[in-house]
Amino acid sequence: MENTSSASSHILDLFRLDGKVALITGSASGLGAGIAGALAQAGATVAVHGNRRAATDTASTIGGTAHAFRADLGSTEGAEDLFSQVKAQFGKVDILINNAGTIHRAAAEEVALADWQQVLQVNLTSLFQLSQLAARDMIGRSAPGKIVNIASLLSFQGGIRVPAYAASKGGVAQLTKALANEWAPKHIQVNAIAPGYFATTNTEALQADETRNRQILERIPAGRWGQPQDLAGAALFLSSRASDYVTGTVLTVDGGWMGR
Template sequence: MDLSAFSLEGKTVMVTGANTGIGQGIALSIGRAGGRVIGVGRSSMEDTAEKMKEAGATFVPISADLGSAGAAQAMFDDVWAAHGPIDGLVNNAGIIKRVDAVDFTEADWDSVMDINLKTMFFLCQSLGRKTMAEGRQAQIVNIASMLSFQGGIRVASYTASKSGVLGITRLLANEWSAKGVNVNAIAPGYIETNNTEALRADTDRSSAILGRIPAGRWGVPSDIGDAAVFLLSRAANYMHGAVIPVDGGWLAR
């Protein structure tokens, strides 16, 4: 059967932070495209599992502490051994701390950087090592941010981490493109998730944000999920080190 270039039929994709928000949207989009999803996170993924079941998709929940790069790598090896080779990795898990820069603590810095950047890199490394050792092909999609390009306000470690995500995406593309591993990124704009709940609840900030978005609305998780499907599919085989803003036109303003 000649599958669509956008089909993920027969592929297994690991998605971190798949319990809610963007991660859940990515998992659902992958499932609808025919892929099997390994959902990783420390919170319950029952809601995602139920939604995947309703969509007729295969979902395997894995509990893991992504705040520890070592634990994340051990988890990856265990999943590979138990569930077979992983064809795609979406590094979506992330946290944010909103504090004035003058009051930012070392704990505020480290907790965000450990999950958003350090674990992201070492999960990429885990997939790269196994994939290249076995002569396989794989796709990595890292979730960047508008703050990979902009400074933001009161989110020092988040801005630093997401700038780093974009840099590491490009570095890995330089090293791995000729070795069968595609590494690209998506930069979400303002999406309706738990991370943006405080912003959406602030009438003035929400109004100012909407006023700059040409599309005139906040994004939804499936907007990011469908872009991830594209980057995970063979339709994106010649894309390496790219970052796709999915932002309603925010950066074009």
């Protein structure tokens, strides 16, 4: 008879990240901080990143070899600045979680070009820049590299009063597939997670709006807002050897929203 304890230990080992260096952008708080903590618990050395809000508190909470970095991904030079800092500190990047993002809410006819460009730079262009830098670092290694992009329900839906955000997140989903096609033969898996409605600072206005909050909860089969820890398992899976044959997918973590 098979030793079920041994089989269990073996499959769980696939989720271990010992010896791996993970860079998680936008991880000073919220979903990014939750992902960083989960990857650290699985054994990874984590590089946490912030800009307007420093990631030092997150790094301190995680402890161990966690280290905080600061860079402005709203600048065209920010991605290279951040990646260079992490490389100088840790020597490599095995896992890249592109979580940093911004949103601008306004009627489409009133969106200024500068605001449009800023959202696209942070949400899509810097993501491509970091993915490119990471891939160059990963190509040629024997162990697979992992890139996980944070997409959105607005990768599938249009939303209201957030045209730049919707465009950028639609781009994230398509870019994920394009990079996966090119880099799978080079042992790099590229996937995305599309979170549903999560209780973070980005959604405070929606949570505070009694009508919108009720409408959102009525649409979510799970009947609640997501919490950062709800994203941790998906992020760990896509960052680990357990997902070595998964690439080019956009995984929804939304309490059932897209199935409604």
